[in-house]
Amino acid sequence: VMRRRARKIEALYPRQCAVIRKELRRLQHLEAANSESIDETAGCFGRLMAELFVYKRDVWEDTLRHIGFYLGKFIYIMDAWDDLGKDLKKGSYNPLKKFSTQDNYEALCHQMMTMMMAECSAAFELLPCIEDVDILRNILYSGVWTKRNARLKEMKEREEKNHGK
Secondary structure, three states: OHHHHHHHHHHHOHHHHHHHHHHHHHHHHHHHOOOOOHHHHHHHHHHHHHHHHOOOOOOOHHHHHHHHHHHHHHHHHHHHHHHHHHHHHHOOOOOOOOOOOOOOHHHHHHHHHHHHHHHHHHHHOOOOOOOOHHHHHHHHHOHHHHHHHHHHHHHHHHHHHHHHO
8 A cells, every 4th residue: 555655656756756765865875884974964854855845846946945955954953963862872873973072062053953944044035925924934933943942941951850969
């Protein structure tokens, strides 16, 4: 059943499916090689997302591709940041491992994510959105940070609890 659905999707979106396959293979190769380049690994997911954002080729293609690319990189970096503790314990791959020992690790991660969302948001503002523009802006300017803010709150509470003992 799933293969049949996958074939239907591929028939409808051959360009997007080809890029997804290509970028996931490249990402798998980089991760297997233990790449320390967050730019390269996040770039794979960025290119994958860029292709998904271009639902049709028209005057907005470059802008939509830009939004998708930087949103994809943001998602990849956020996921790596969120998974770092678990990945360190399990010995799993994480491109942020090399940064995690630096004193400014949190600030560095925040800066990377902020830069990705700044690029994404700047491109979004070029679109002629009329409907639901406030909701979309709310997602781009604050919603994407919800997971990070919740995790930072958890970490702070855990740290306060451990110091209070």
